[in-house]
Amino acid sequence: MQSLNSIAVFGLGKLGSCIAATLAAREFNITGVDIDAEKVRRVNAGEPPVEEPLLAETIRKGRGRLRATTDVREAQDTDASFYIPPSPSLLDGSFSSEFLLRAMQPMARAIRATGKTGHLFVVNSTTTPGAMRNVILPTLEHETGWTCGREFGLCYNPEFIALGNVIRGLLEPDMVLIGESDAASGERLADLYRRYNTNRPHMARMSLTSAELTKISVNSYITMKISFTNQLRLIAGSFPDANIHDILAAIGSDSRIGSKFLRSGLSYGGPCFPRDNRLVAYTARQRGLEAPLAEATDRLNESTKDSLVEQVLSLTSPGDTVVILGMAYRPDTYIVEESAGLFLAQHLKQRGCRLLVHDYQAKPDNSPSLIEFENLDSPDALLQHSKISVVVICCPWPQYSRTLLPPDAKLIDPWGIRRFCSPAG
Numbered sequence: 001m002q003s004l005n006s007i008a009v010f011g012l013g014k015l016g017s018c019i020a021a022t023l024a025a026r027e028f029n030i031t032g033v034d035i036d037a038e039k040v041r042r043v044n045a046g047e048p049p050v051e052e053p054l055l056a057e058t059i060r061k062g063r064g065r066l067r068a069t070t071d072v073r074e075a076q077d078t079d080a081s082f083y084i085p086p087s088p089s090l091l092d093g094s095f096s097s098e099f100l101l102r103a104m105q106p107m108a109r110a111i112r113a114t115g116k117t118g119h120l121f122v123v124n125s126t127t128t129p130g131a132m133r134n135v136i137l138p139t140l141e142h143e144t145g146w147t148c149g150r151e152f153g154l155c156y157n158p159e160f161i162a163l164g165n166v167i168r169g170l171l172e173p174d175m176v177l178i179g180e181s182d183a184a185s186g187e188r189l190a191d192l193y194r195r196y197n198t199n200r201p202h203m204a205r206m207s208l209t210s211a212e213l214t215k216i217s218v219n220s221y222i223t224m225k226i227s228f229t230n231q232l233r234l235i236a237g238s239f240p241d242a243n244i245h246d247i248l249a250a251i252g253s254d255s256r257i258g259s260k261f262l263r264s265g266l267s268y269g270g271p272c273f274p275r276d277n278r279l280v281a282y283t284a285r286q287r288g289l290e291a292p293l294a295e296a297t298d299r300l301n302e303s304t305k306d307s308l309v310e311q312v313l314s315l316t317s318p319g320d321t322v323v324i325l326g327m328a329y330r331p332d333t334y335i336v337e338e339s340a341g342l343f344l345a346q347h348l349k350q351r352g353c354r355l356l357v358h359d360y361q362a363k364p365d366n367s368p369s370l371i372e373f374e375n376l377d378s379p380d381a382l383l384q385h386s387k388i389s390v391v392v393i394c395c396p397w398p399q400y401s402r403t404l405l406p407p408d409a410k411l412i413d414p415w416g417i418r419r420f421c422s423p424a425g
C-alpha cells in the first residue's frame with residue numbers, strides 16, 4: 001500500500017485550516033490551497049486564518065511542514081488532496097457541489113498533466129447523498145480521463161466537530177467516517193488516520209453513499225434529541241411543580257438513552273445541525289419517501305424560537321429594555337448563524353423592544369449581524385443600565401452563572417445555569 005504523506009488541503013476556512021494545521025502538527029507535509037489570498041498570506045506568516053481555540057499553537061507546531069498557495073499547480077505532486085470549501089444549502093434543502101467542483105476540477109487536470117497515477121481525492125465538505133457517486137466521481141473521471149479505483153481513488157470523509165472545539169474534535173474523534181470508492185483507497189485513508197489521531201477511534205468504512213447518509217443522520221439524530229428536550233421543557237413548564245432539569249437528568253441516566261444533548265436549553269443552530277437535518281428530509285423526498293421525524297424536529301426547533309419571543313413579549317411592554325446574554329450558537333465560538341440569541345434579538349427589535357446584547361466572542365467585528373444592536377463590552381455594564389425588564393440567557397457561557405443581574409429584572413434561564421445561584425446573585 002502506498003502511504004499518504006504529502007497532502008493538499010483545499011479551503012483554509014473554519015474547518016479546513018484546522019485540518020491543515022493538525023495534519024502538519026502530526027508530521028504530514030501540507031500544501032494549503034485557497035482562493036482567498038489573505039488566508040494564504042496568514043498561513044504562510046504562521047498566523048491563524050480564522051478564529052479558533054488552539055489553532056495558533058497548532059500552526060506553530062507544524063511550521064516548516066505547512067505552506068499555502070493560491071496556485072493549484074503547487075499542489076499537484078501531493079499523494080492526496082482534501083476538499084473543504086463551502087457547500088451552501090440551496091432553497092430546496094440540498095447542498096450545492098459547485099464550490100467542490102470548482103476546487104477539484106483544476107486539481108484533477110493538473111494531476112492528469114503530470115501523468116502520475118495513484119492520487120487519492122478526499123471530500124470533507126458535507127454533500128447531498130448521491131452527489132459523490134453521481135456528480136463528483138464522474139467529474140473526476142471526465143477531467144482526468146482515468147478510471148476511479150484504478151488510476152486514482154475517491155473517499156468521502158466528513159468530520160464531526162463543533163466550532164470552538166475543532167482541534168481536539170479532529171484529533172480525538174469517537175469515529176472516523178470513510179466512504180470509499182474501493183477498498184484500497186479506504187485503507188490508505190484509514191492508515192493516515194491511524195497515524196494522525198491521538199486516540200483510537202472507530203473506523204467506520206462503507207460505500208460513498210452510505211457515508212453521505214451517515215454524516216447527516218448523526219446530526220439529524222442529535223437535533224431530534226434537542227427538539228425532544230424542547231418539547232418536554234414546554235410541557236413541563238406548564239405544570240407549577242415540574243422541573244425540566246430533574247426530568248432530563250433522570251431520562252439521560254437511562255443507558256439506552258444517554259445524557260449527551262439531553263439538557264434543557266433552546267433551539268439548535270450553527271452551520272451544521274439545522275442544514276444537515278433538513279438535508280435528511282430533502283433526501284427522503286428525492287427518493288419518493290417521507291422523513292416525518294426530521295421534519296418534526298425542524299418544526300419544533302422553529303416553534304421553540306417563536307415561543308421564546310412570545311414569552312419575552314408577555315413579560316414586557318412596548319419600548320421596554322431586554323438584555324440578551326449569549327449571541328453565539330454555542331459557547332467558545334463567535335458564530336451566530338441560526339443562533340437562538342440572534343433570532344430573539346431580531347424579532348424583539350421588530351416588535352419595538354430596546355435590545356442590549358452581550359457575548360464573550362461574538363462581536364459586531366466578527367459577526368456583522370450584531371451591528372444593529374447595542375453591544376455590551378462586559379455583562380458587568382448591565383448594572384449601570386436602569387429599567388431593564390427582562391434578561392434572557394440564550395447561550396450558556398458558564399461565566400453567566402456568576403453575572404450580577406439588575407435585581408428588578410425578570411430572568412429567563414432555559415439552560416438552568418443560574419439555578420444554584422442565590423436569588424441576589
Ligand SMILES: NC(=O)c1ccc[n+]([C@@H]2O[C@H](COP(=O)([O-])OP(=O)(O)OC[C@H]3O[C@@H](n4cnc5c(N)ncnc54)[C@H](O)[C@@H]3O)[C@@H](O)[C@H]2O)c1
Pocket residue numbers: 010011012013014015016033034035036039084085086087088099102103124125126158159160161162163271272
Ligand atoms: N464549520 C463547521 O462547523 C463544519 C462542520 C462540519 C462540516 N463542515 C463543512 O465544511 C465545509 C467548509 O465549512 P467551513 O465552515 O470551513 O467554511 P468556510 O467558509 O469557513 O471556509 C471555506 C474556505 O474555502 C475556500 N474556498 C472556496 N472555494 C475554493 C476553491 N475553489 N479552492 C480553494 N479554496 C476555496 C474559501 O475561501 C474559504 O476559505 C462546509 O461544506 C461545511 O458543510 C463545516
